[in-house]
Amino acid sequence: MLESLPKARIMGASAVIRARRNRSRIALTDPFSRAGLEAPAPQPGGIAARARAAAGGPRYLEGLNAEQRAAVEALDGPVLVLAGAGTGKTRVLTTRIAHIIAEGRARPYEILAVTFTNKAAREMKDRVAMLAGPVAEGMPWLGTFHAISTKILRRHAELVGLKSSFTILDTDDQIRLMKQVLQAENIDDKRWPARALAFQIDAWKNRGLDPKHVPAGEAAAFANGKGAALYTLYQERLKILNAADFGDLLLECLRLLRDNPEVLKQYQDRFKYMLVDEYQDTNAIQYMWLRLLAQGRQNVCCVGDDDQSIYGWRGAEVDNILRFETDFPGAKVIRLERNYRSTGHILAVAAGLIAHNEGRLGKTLFTDDEAGHKPTVTGVWDSEEEARSVGEEIEQLARAGGAYDEIAILVRASFQMREFEERFITLGLPYRVIGGPRFYERAEIRDALAYLRCVAQPADDLAFERIFNTPRRGLGDATLQLLHDHSRRQRIPLMQAAQFMVETDELKPKQRQVLRGLLSDFARWAGLIDQKPQGELTEMILEESGYTDMWRKDRTAEAAGRLENLKELVRAMEEFPDLGAFLEHISLVMEAEGKDVGPRVSIMTLHGAKGLEFETVFLPGWEEGLFPHQRSLDESGRAGLEEERRLAYVGVTRARRRAKIYFATNRRIHGLWQTTIPSRFLDELPAGHVEVVEAATGAAYGGYAQSRFANMDSFGSSYSTPGWRRAQQRGEETRSAAKSGGFGGAARRGPLQIEGELVASSSAESGFAKGARVFHQKFGYGAVAAVDGNKLTVDFDKAGRKMVLESFVQAA
DNA sequence: CATTCGAGCTTTTTT
């Protein structure tokens, strides 16, 4: 290991600057340095020309190398394309789609193309359109797993106990709902946090496990054995709310297909060709979903790179890619190893790093490009200097004519972004943070959406709870509690419960009045859904509810921005045909505003950077504990370490011409400064291909080499500690459990269907007769004077004549 | 019912 240490070459800061300036000039006159994704294949020896002549093929096939072309043209039967970073993966996928359409093998709507992220889906759509023209515009089945599942689910929602208008809950809603479930079960949510249960249930769903099939051991692990029961309750609540969380979109869709062969057949027949992007990131349930649909025609093409599998923590199984050939017998496997993105040194560094992983399918990337600049490793004193130094380097690049949008800073964890942001603000460097809080995650947007959800889907309790006292209207916990009591007892939505309660004397007059007003507002707005364009309606709702006023009166700094965001929301929704389409879109794919305001430096996480490329990439924070992340190591042992290494590999391979790695000796974690150890990944970089440089800020710190030697041993030994071994074991257990994770079995439950409309279920006979003695929590004892459905008029001994709901009294 | 203050906790990554 010692010999793999990069040679420490210390030079003076000014020398570094001079050298770099020269380099920049060279790079910028380089023909490959131009912007654009996946530069066209520079074909040596006229192979492309010959191929083209031989085939006389369509233009979209031009410029593909032999392997790419093979991957595009192998239309029949299962195909696995192992595509290394920068080998033209997306190009193959999009060209393949164009090819299928051009050959008349299938119409655009008969092609299923699945991606992992919305970003990838959008890009694919755009690029197919570029290749195949407007024919491809209507590819309704190009999207993320979640988006496509949703689409299928909406069409057959009744079959799984939902209505097709079901709401999609995000993580926030999920946790709030979970809290209610825990509360109802009297479980101390200090000891068993809702968050943890939500996480657990999500993990189960990712493995395709419904409550019935959760392994007993795992179910028992939460809340003294109540894990599975809570899962069941949670699912019941979701059905009552007519809602699905992210996991459900896939799980319920799978259940739908499994339990309804005729529906399955319909989709198997429809999807003549299936394409899957980033196959290495599929988790167990996505895999089951895919296999089920692909069983029909077997024309499935999966593209992936086992070295870029970075979502193991979310249940992704690299094994899916490793066993493709077993699951799809006769599959063609095509490797794309020619890299068109990065220069030689960068590729060598990436290769040297990833070679430390075991259990790879093994690919060797190569390039005809020049060797280029060696990736640099820079040690700095602390994270502040790191930000300063990176800022300085960027300014140098800019002065040399580099474009800001060709520069990215890729961090391991989002908290690292802050320091760069602060620095760039003082420098006046234009930057943008990618993957920060999403547009629709902002409070004001969520509030506005909650109003819309209340109007469009009266069963949406979570939405109702969110805004029933926003803006403040004097309704609080006490009122909510009463509503909850009634709603839970009658198994009806909150708003319906509220509808009953404004008729009776349970609530204090003031609250009753306010609530009645609110409900009638909702009813009035609901009546306007089909009358008014959704944008106009939204403005009206926000105005009349006093919501916008609330922010106008708010004198805090963000208030103006929030109002701005609301305007943006209204503007965005006007582009949709109707409110439903908009709500659908926003819960799955809405992204932060995309106004282009000139070129900017991108700051994002390594995960967010997958699939992107930049001229220059900064990789700060290569320190033990941060990268590789401690948590990853603790939770998944060696598997975790390998995933971190793949993340590093992804980071390095984002760079076309320059990769700049940083590590700091001191970093502030949770507010306090801690001394850190350089990442072990630094040791793994092939010495001949990296250059160790001093920080551009010139603060003399040459501690890198020494600290490495000093700490070498502790790395070696940490592998044999009991804790580590335990962690490793745990990792393996979970993985094997996931593998065997089945689902099968018939549908359970008679779904708890409820009416979404505010229709009185008062036709039900009352259990009380006139004259009966009753007891009421608040009003005490009394005698029933009249019965009207579930409403009772009671003469209370002390409180006098009151109208109460039956569910609030008991026989005395 | 709203506001204020203190305690405790968190910080990977995403649909």
Next chain:
DNA sequence: AGCTCGAATG
């Protein structure tokens, strides 16, 4: 360090 949540107070 900063934030969210809960308890105490007005």
